[in-house]
Amino acid sequence: MTNEQTTFTLGSGVELPQIGFGVYQTPPEETADAVQAALETGYRHIDTAAAYGNEKGVGEAFERSGLDRADVFLESKVWVVDYGYEETLHAFEKSAAKLGVDQIDLLILHQAYPKRFDRTIQAYKALETLLADGKVRAIGVSNFLPVRLERLLNETDVVPAVNQIEVHPYTQQRELQAFNREHRILTQAWSPIGGMRTYGDGDTPLKDETITAIAQTHGKTPAQIMLRWHIQEGRQVIPKSVRPARIAENFDVFDFELSADEIARIDALEQGMTMVPDELDFDTFSIEIPEA
Template sequence: MITTSPEIILNNGIRMPALGLGVYRSSPEETRSAVLMALQKGYRLIDTAAAYGNEREVGEALRRSGLHRGEVFVTTKLWVTDYGYRNALRAFEQSRRRLRLDYVDLYLLHWPVASDLAATVASYRAAETLLAEGRVRAIGVSNHAPEQLAHLMARTKIVPSVNQVELHPFFVQRDVRAFDARHGIVTQSWSPIGGVDRYAAESPRAARNLLAHPVIRDLAQRHGKTPAQVVLRWHLEHGLAVIPKSVHAARIAENFEVFDFTLTPQEVAALDALDTGVRGGPDPHWL
């Protein structure tokens, strides 16, 4: 059994684990225990955000784990109320202090602000400053559509290393993935097993239970795996980074046991065909 995640090399040469733990919607107390459990199971990427309200607990778990700082890749994100150059620098320092880290591995803009793209650009320029100063090792964005990324890239110097978006077999984001690939940007999947469709789908047309789909259940039986493991393997087969969220020890362990099997190209295509084109989470053009 492989006990560490494969790594993806970002466009600035930094290595990032392909699979990590997300802590969106995890309460502070749940976050502390979930991160510690994940690190004990072999996870080496933890994804949080200022808006999640649990950066402090992520940092506490890192210290309790006994792992060397360089062994764990930590991502956090800038929230939109802190956009603007000076505000972003200040907000980053607040995140860093809550985490109690000397540096952050990856710093993302959480959303594009369609009504104030100038503030989005100014915030990314602040991230470029943080990168130049060594306070972060890589920078990127979250929830950016191709045209928003193109607008940002035309007005800044450094191509984002990562674009983190809602992505799962019911919403495969072909246009986003293609744009990212053309520009050397790693696409990272949030809600990778379709959880957003169950707990917070904004569209009444969103499919509700990816893991109950007969195609996925058949593949799980064929490989002796769970439906969630099959879906996570689909992400990895596509070269995506992936950050499943859980606070339960058994599920945290299960989600990491996806490196001992593969899907055939035909099986990947069968999951691709489940695409509905309907997102479960917010549309980045609306914020």
């Protein structure tokens, strides 16, 4: 076993690190410092989105880093108000300008938006054009259920490289993961340690007795155990934090390995609890994406 992370090879041949750094809900004024800490730690994949309002902070941190463009994998998402063919082409221009780059490594649709799925299809076709033109290196989706993926696959040409979905020990979405695997779509796990959800009396997987016990066995934290669980099961993970110590801790998951029994014990924690974005009315979100 190596102490260094390896990569996933996406359908387009692009390589994506096993662990990335997310900035969901990171305040714009804190984003640059958080991303800078992540890059200094060794993260080389940064995941943001137009709807997060912090793409400029990501771009600022990358510029500060002095790293070569080829060494940092930048991912962003198109929000639903910019769905449609021409609208999505322009959404790329807005995101690229905020990030301060000419090419985005991975650009994905943020939601399936079933209420207006015709616009979703046109948005994805715009992503295909951006891919063909070399403006993005890979394209994909987020929060797409199998029924939405089936229609997308039937009406477009390029299989999504990734489907970014909620996955952690309490919400595993095994059927959706299996669909992704069947179609060679990489599962990216958002909220990989369950920090964005509370269950029952407010507990999260971070407090789970099984995970805590496994963590004590390895001399690791519960978060590190969950991230290792994702990696060994073949998912790409995007943990988030604004604290340098936690950012570094979440990256320190390549010097140990979970046993098959430990993996099975974590698998058994599934509670089937998830907020299905497919059911939300995105027209009520009132998120507008400003120009760069």
